Amino acid sequence: MNIKILTPEHVIFEGEVNSVLLPGKNGDFQIMKDHVAIxxxxxxxxxxxxxxxxxxxxAKYFRKERENDNVFSFEVKSGVIEFNNNNGIILAE
Incomplete structure (x- = not known):
């Protein structure tokens, strides 16, 4: 699935991922391939x-979570995600 992360200043990321874990109002939630539109x-x-x-x-925008895992994190203050047909756009601050 393809994810694009945008901030007011930069395109932080655009590419293929296996899944993405996001900080939602009611707790963290994960989006994987073939997830329903959200x-x-x-x-x-x-x-x-x-x-x-x-x-x-x-790479300069991300921190690798653990050396053995392929998990990369980026801190956000707030934002919005739109995901549909295995394509997601995250607008973040």
Whole structure:
């Protein structure tokens, strides 16, 4: 599935991921391939991408969670996600 993360300043990420874990108002939630369409607000916390790698142009925005795992996180203050047909757009602050 394809995820794109945008902030007012930059495109933080665009690429294929296995899943994404997001900080929602009622707790964290995960979106995986073939997830039903969703639009949701995000609260402060970490967006975590589960992917084999992040290209060098986006790596500076992320922190690797654990050395052995392919989990990369990016801290957000708030935001919105729209996900449909295995494509997601996250607008984050």
């Amino acid at each position: 639009v949701s607000s995000l609260v402060g916390g970490n967006v975590k991408l589960y992917t084999s790698k992040i290209s060098s142009e986006y």
